Amino acid sequence: MKKILVTGGAGYIGSHTVVELTEAGYTPIILDNFSNSEERALEGIAAILGKEVPCYRTDCTDAVALREVFEQEPGIAGVIHFAAYKAVGESVAEPLKYYSNNLGSMLTLLQVMEEYKVNKLVFSSSCTVYGIPEKLPVTEQTPVQKANSPYGNTKKICEEILTDLADSGSNMRTIALRYFNPIGAHPSARIGELPLGVPNNLVPFITQTAAGIRQELTIFGDDYDTADGTCVRDYVHVVDLAKAHVVAIERLLSGKAANIEFFNVGTGTGNTVLEAVKAFERATGKKLNYKIGPRRPGDVPKIFADVTKATVELGFKTTSTLEEAMQSAWDWQLHLEETSTKA
Ligand code: NAD
Ligand code: UD1
Helix, strand or coil: CCEEEEECCCCHHHHHHHHHHHHCCCEEEEEECCCCCCHHHHHHHHHHHCCCCCEEECCCCCHHHHHHHHHHCCCEEEEEECCCCCCHHHHHHCHHHHHHHHHHHHHHHHHHHHHCCCCEEEEEEEHHHHCCCCCCCECCCCCCCCCCCHHHHHHHHHHHHHHHHHHCCCCCEEEEEEECEEECCCCCCCCCCCCCCCCCCHHHHHHHHHCCCCCCEEEECCCCCCCCCCCEECEEEHHHHHHHHHHHHHHHHHCCCCCEEEEEECCCCCEEHHHHHHHHHHHHCCCCCEEEECCCCCCCCECCECCHHHHHHHCCCCCCCHHHHHHHHHHHHHHHHHHHHHC
16 A cells, blocks of 8 residues: 655645545545645545545645655655646736745655655646647647746746756656646545636636526637637546546556656547537536637637547546536536535
């Protein structure tokens, strides 16, 4: 039962990964400062697994506290590092907050991992590093471009730091997973995305609109050069994404990984915003109130992944359809409402 430290393990992708790690026979240890998550994620994980997963309420930028976790948990075999801030708009308004947390947490973690001779790392990166790509689908060879937000830049800089470390002769082995658009929730509806305030991302906005919390969804632009004029994204079910972390950790632990490796994690299929809305309506039988609005500044018109490398080298595969992901997101929304009514 190999111990895997999961920073940001109470968050959206982290909580699903903790479940998948446990089901694959690993012993995850959660580290989170709860800056963007809630206790109920731990309760949801426990409800799914039928047992509690150890959790340290620790800030990953705090080297002293981080050392304490490594002291308390001897034998950590690898780390999956999710802990970061992720709101693009907020990062434009408060860049220092983003640089200090996202770079600080990774640098502190690397330093402490080195001290404790833990040298297997999975890093949460993003397709944001590709900017507006010239050719689609994007492969891992597609050039990385200047980031269009401080948040995106923190992902690009973290990848550069990890590459420099790999080139230095360090024995750290890293897999950076470049996520496309994670959506949906665990089929049990006990864990899912918990957006704070008005959601920026499409799917939580859709589910909150369907639930009557928001009046209507605004689709940002229908004059792009796409099938129906709305933007194209690669929406990947969060459980499929979580499983990608398990196979990445397995590859690192098997000793097969190069010093540093990058993998796209998506479905390989692009869908327009309107197609996503229609998929939600089909899956749930609910009619969504939406209108077309102006383009959102900074939006990438069209991006989706080539997942050949992850398929061949990691054995990664997606199993959920867009409709299933939408259904699970809706079930999670219903669960949230039910539990908040009871509270
Ligand atoms: P999330 O906000 O739900 O999870 C992040 C977790 O990290 C939260 O629980 C938060 O409390 C914790 N955290 C933040 N800073 C911390 C710190 N200094 N110390 C300890 N804990 C800290 O976000 P998510 O959607 O689960 O994203 C996880 C990772 O994936 C992030 O690095 C994010 O940038 C990356 N990512 C997310 C998406 C997406 O669309 N959700 C896309 C690409 C990449
Ligand atoms: C955004 C970020 C990306 C980040 C990701 C996760 C930008 C440019 N990109 O991705 O860096 O990793 O979030 O936080 O901000 N949409 C609507 N109406 C809405 C919300 C969204 O039409 O109310 C559309 C968007 O225009 C986009 C698609 O839905 O075409 C997906 O949007 P979103 O969920 O915000 O993700 P990204 O923009 O792809």
